[in-house]
Amino acid sequence: MAKTKFVALLLGPAGLGLIVLLQNLLTTAAAIGALGLASSGTRQLSAAIGAEDQPRIAIVRRALLLITGLLAIAACLVFWFARDALAVWVAPDGALGRSLGWLALGVGLTIAAQAQSSLLAAFRRIGDMAWVSIASVVIAAIVGIVAVAWFGEGGIAIFVLMPAAATFIVGHIFVARLPKVPAADVSKGAVVGEMRVLIKFGLALTVAAVGVQLGQLAARTLIQRDLGAEAVGWFQASWLISVTYITFVLQAMGADFYPRLTATILDAAAANRLVNEQTEVAILLAAPVLLGTLGVAPWIMSLLYSSAFSPAVPVLQWQVLGDVLKVASWPLGYLLLAANSSRSYMIGEIGAVITLLAVLALALPLFGLQAAGLAVVGMYLFYLPYVYGVAHVRHGFRWTPINIRLMAGLLAASGATLLVSRVMPITGALLGLALAGNAGGLFLWRLRDMLPGPVATVVARLRRIVGHG
Numbered sequence: 001m002a003k004t005k006f007v008a009l010l011l012g013p014a015g016l017g018l019i020v021l022l023q024n025l026l027t028t029a030a031a032i033g034a035l036g037l038a039s040s041g042t043r044q045l046s047a048a049i050g051a052e053d054q055p056r057i058a059i060v061r062r063a064l065l066l067i068t069g070l071l072a073i074a075a076c077l078v079f080w081f082a083r084d085a086l087a088v089w090v091a092p093d094g095a096l097g098r099s100l101g102w103l104a105l106g107v108g109l110t111i112a113a114q115a116q117s118s119l120l121a122a123f124r125r126i127g128d129m130a131w132v133s134i135a136s137v138v139i140a141a142i143v144g145i146v147a148v149a150w151f152g153e154g155g156i157a158i159f160v161l162m163p164a165a166a167t168f169i170v171g172h173i174f175v176a177r178l179p180k181v182p183a184a185d186v187s188k189g190a191v192v193g194e195m196r197v198l199i200k201f202g203l204a205l206t207v208a209a210v211g212v213q214l215g216q217l218a219a220r221t222l223i224q225r226d227l228g229a230e231a232v233g234w235f236q237a238s239w240l241i242s243v244t245y246i247t248f249v250l251q252a253m254g255a256d257f258y259p260r261l262t263a264t265i266l267d268a269a270a271a272n273r274l275v276n277e278q279t280e281v282a283i284l285l286a287a288p289v290l291l292g293t294l295g296v297a298p299w300i301m302s303l304l305y306s307s308a309f310s311p312a313v314p315v316l317q318w319q320v321l322g323d324v325l326k327v328a329s330w331p332l333g334y335l336l337l338a339a340n341s342s343r344s345y346m347i348g349e350i351g352a353v354i355t356l357l358a359v360l361a362l363a364l365p366l367f368g369l370q371a372a373g374l375a376v377v378g379m380y381l382f383y384l385p386y387v388y389g390v391a392h393v394r395h396g397f398r399w400t401p402i403n404i405r406l407m408a409g410l411l412a413a414s415g416a417t418l419l420v421s422r423v424m425p426i427t428g429a430l431l432g433l434a435l436a437g438n439a440g441g442l443f444l445w446r447l448r449d450m451l452p453g454p455v456a457t458v459v460a461r462l463r464r465i466v467g468h469g
Contacts, residue, residue, distance in 0.1 A: 001304050003141040004240055007159070008305040010148050013233030015156070020220060020236040022160045025086065026103050028213035030110035030164075033075025036202025036209060037068055038114035039337060044198060045122035046259035061119065063194035068115035076108030102157045109164040116171035119178060126256055128174040136166040204342035208349035215353030219360055223372060226364050235372045237309045238316035241293070241300065242376075246323050250282060250330050257331070261338040268396055271335065275391075276400045278331045283406045284446055286327045287439035290410070294320050294417040295432015298425055311369055317418050318373025324414050325380035328407050332387040335395060344390045352383040413439075 008016055041064040048056040079086075083100040120129045140162040147155030147162075224232045257278050264270045293300060297316050301309050336345040359378035363371030391397040399407075413435045421428020 001240070001244060003144055004237075005304055006145045007148055008233075008237065008309065011153065011156075013230040013237075013308060015153060015233070016236055017220075017224065017229045017232030018153075019156055019160060020232060021217070022100075022103065022156065024213060024217040024220065025100070026106050026110065026160060026164070028210065028217060029075060029079050029107045030114070031209035031213050032206065033071050033078070033107060034068075034111045034114055034202075034206070034209075035071060035199055036205030037064060037071070037111075037198055038118045039205050040198045040202040041068075041115060041118040042121050042258060043262050043337065043340075044194070045119070046262040049122060049259075049263070059190045059194050060198075063191045063198060064115055064118065066191065067195045067198060068112060072108040072111040075111055076104050079107045080104035100157075102161055106161040106164040109168040113164060113167040113171050116168070116175045119175055120171075121256075122259055123178060124256060124259055125174065125178070128177070132167065132171045132174055135170045136163065139166040139170070204346040205337075208346040211346075211350040211353050215357055218357055219372070219375070222357070222360055222364065223369070227369060231311075231369050234309055234312035234369060235315060237301065237305050238312040238319055238373070241304065241316055242319040242323055246286070246326060250286075250327070258334050258338065261334055265338045271338070272395065272397045275331045275335050275397060276403060278334075279328065279399070279403050280406065280446070282327050282330060283403070283410060284439070284443040286323070287406075287410050287413075288436040288443065290320055290324060290327075291413055291417055291432050291439055292436035293432075294414055295421055295429040295436070297421070299429070314370045314422070315373040317421065318370065319376045321414050321418055322373070322376035322380045324407075324410055325377070325384045328403075329380065329384040329387050332384075332391045332397070335391050335397065336387065339395060341390065341394060344394070348383060348386045348390070351386060352379045355379045355382040410439075 004016070007019065011019075041060070045057065045060045045064070048060055080101060083104065087100050117129065117132070120132070143166075144155075144159035144162045147158035149155075151158075220232050220235065223235055257274075261271060261274055264274060294317055297320070298310065298313050301313050301316065305312075333345060333348070336342075336348070356375045356379040360371055360375040363374050367374060388397075388399075417428060417432045417435060420431050
């Protein structure tokens with residue numbers, strides 16, 4: 001967020017909008033080139049680790065690293081040779097051709113970094129994954145800010161490239177510490193066979209990932225054509241805030257949740273119980289941030305960016321309301337992946353993107369930039385019932401009564417905060433902060449019952465402090 005703040009001040013909404021388009025292009029190319037190997041690799045390796053099958057662990061790991069290296073090189077070369085055509089598509093004057101050439105390296109590094117993350121996740125090296133995230137973000141922020149400050153718009157390519165480069169370099173350090181795989185224990189035939197399995201499972205995920213990335217790129221293109229480059233920057237500002245705090249909650253838990261769920265997926269009762277537990281924790285952990293952000297959105301936008309980004313405030317508020325539904329749907333998506341329902345997962349992801357674009361196209365002429373936030377709400381109004389229906393029909397999943405009550409309560413509180421803040425910003429801020437405080441107290445109350453040992457003791461003390469306060 002600090003990095004984005006500096007860019008917003010140095011380049012303004014239009015410069016931020018250009019960075020967004022380049023980032024979308026890079027991530028889309030990486031999603032195509034990776035063939036879904038990050039998720040399929042985590043799934044296959046977690047299953048082998050859960051079964052304590054050492055030969056299979058060695059085979060999957062070797063297959064994942066080999067095919068990732070080949071795909072990273074191939075994707076990098078394809079992007080390089082297509083840079084001029086892509087530059088004309090992104091910017092009609094073709095001025096970005098040279099910058100896009102450098103981004104080809106970012107495509108290859110992104111694919112390789114995803115494989116590193118897959119290995120760390122499967123081995124449940126959660127601490128290592130945290131350090132990779134922290135170190136890479138700090139390095140990318142420092143180098144990216146210096147590049148933009150020194151070269152202006154000429155430093156945008158470095159700014160976009162650095163996250164992939166830093167993640168790969170730091171990730172390599174931690175992956176090198178994983179247990180070594182004896183070459184004698186891995187046959188070429190077994191590795192080739194495992195590569196086929198990884199690709200087969202990953203193809204559906206690739207279609208889903210590419211659909212999501214292309215959908216986001218298409219959404220920003222629609223906004224740019226109807227409202228201009230500054231509107232893309234406003235939308236991206238709200239999107240970044242929304243994605244950042246949700247990622248903080250969900251991705252951190254998913255790093256451990258997905259491997260554990262994969263290891264227990266054959267036991268339907270245990271898997272469904274794990275999904276319900278994760279849903280409850282996700283809602284409780286996200287609720288204070290969601291409600292607080294809804295209330296103080298105008299001040300957050302000015303603090304993290306500048307007053308020039310005030311038109312993005314309504315978009316952010318609607319996106320936060322959509323994030324309430326996203327939090328509830330997130331564990332169910334992992335259930336489909338762990339259960340090898342990749343085709344159903346793909347249909348849900350693409351259907352959600354189509355809903356996003358349809359609502360955006362219909363609402364832009366009527367509501368202007370606010371249509372971007374409404375489209376996010378519409379997307380999850382489709383996605384949540386879909387993934388729940390598939391999980392219920394195929395895996396017998398049901399939400400527990402407490403999760404239903406938590407979701408209903410959070411939706412009601414979020415809707416009330418949104419409505420009040422739109423009419424009376426100060427009152428809405430006070431209401432949002434008050435509800436966020438209550439949600440935080442509820443989180444501490446439930447957390448003590450869910451966590452054993454010393455952690456529960458610390459939570460109990462926090463609860464007493466909150467109670468006395």
